[in-house]
Amino acid sequence: MNKQGNTYTILYSAVMVVVVAAILAIASVSLRPLQQENIRVDKMMQILSSVHIASTAHDAVSLYDKYITDSYVVDAAGNTTKADAFGIDVAAEVKRDAAERRLPVFVCTLDNGDVKYILPLYGAGLWGPIWGYISVDADGRTLYGSYFAHQGETPGLGAEIGSAAFQEQFAGKQLFVDGEFKPVAVMKKGQKPLDGADYVDAISGGTITSKGVQSMISDCLLPYESFLKSLDK
């Protein structure tokens, strides 16, 4: 058969496409359960990381069961409902109006009996989505820890939001200023927010990602205002 002819070329590309599609489909379908499980374990590790509990893929499930003692869903008015908080897709929730969102809360009880509330975050960085978890003390005012991750921010610049140095800044920051709810701001070094909110230093060279973190925090935490206020009795 003439290898440079049209018939051969068309047949060749048709067979190639079918073979490649079959291989990719088989790989995708057969590996999906394992991948889903990895994603689930990874989510547990992220949640634990926001309360300063380091875990590995091996012990994440048992540590999660041990420390995360409760989880429920609240709405913007502060009403609590029992539901599968872990299964809620935060990425889909943030697209809805603040009043309609289902807001997951994970309750963590530490070894010394302290209770922390973990709230998920989701937003946009420079190149793609960024997300994280932020933990709040039992009084609903003081941040205890944070965890941020990203899909594809620039290594060394925006990707530094995933570093411990950036995340540790959040511990101890206040969410309420004079009784008013003002989520923590992310400011360029040396600057302060005009409204008096508590703030952390941005990443130099990662301006857009830092701004993304800032808007993610305010956008995702504002609907929790009633819930956080109800904690402080």
Add this chain to the structure above:
Amino acid sequence: MIWKNKEVLLGPLSKNNPVIVQILGICSALAVTSKLEPACVMAVSVIAVVALSNVIISLLRNTIPNSIRIIVQLVVVASLVIIVDQLLKAFAYEVSKQLSVFVGLIITNCIVMGRLEAYALSHNPWDSFLDGIGNGIGYGIILVIVAFFRELLGSGTLFGYHVIPQVFYQWGYENNGLMILPPMALITVACIIWVHRSRNKELQEK
């Protein structure tokens, strides 16, 4: 025969280096070299992808119709990268999280297509495999050298560990933030090319 193979494998490390002599793959050298760790991950991935796709194309080389050979190469490279990514997601999730940003960069890396077109289409699988390994390493070396200087001078760290003593900072030493920004990757590559050409006179243009 042995000498010929050696040249195939070792040539791309210096005299025929894909980055500093052929000036290929510059875009990813810019993107992933602000830290050593991603640079190493990227280097290993590119070595694996160039070697494997070279072998596959070399095995198919007598069947590929000339008019669609670029498309066939692209399909092979893209599916290979996606399958590797899927496998990593299932069996080495941590590595795949690190790779996320590079998957697209590997597919579009000009070195991969360049080697398929220039070498694998006309050589046997074993030679092509060595050629892929050699070019991958040649690319990786440059990446690691650039990342070493950028991370050391830009952040004062290597692999995330602080190596510049704290006293230096007390004496007034400052990390050079410019090193982390993309332009310094190109300037560092240019410096490597400068040093390399001054040591290899035959590479200098008249």
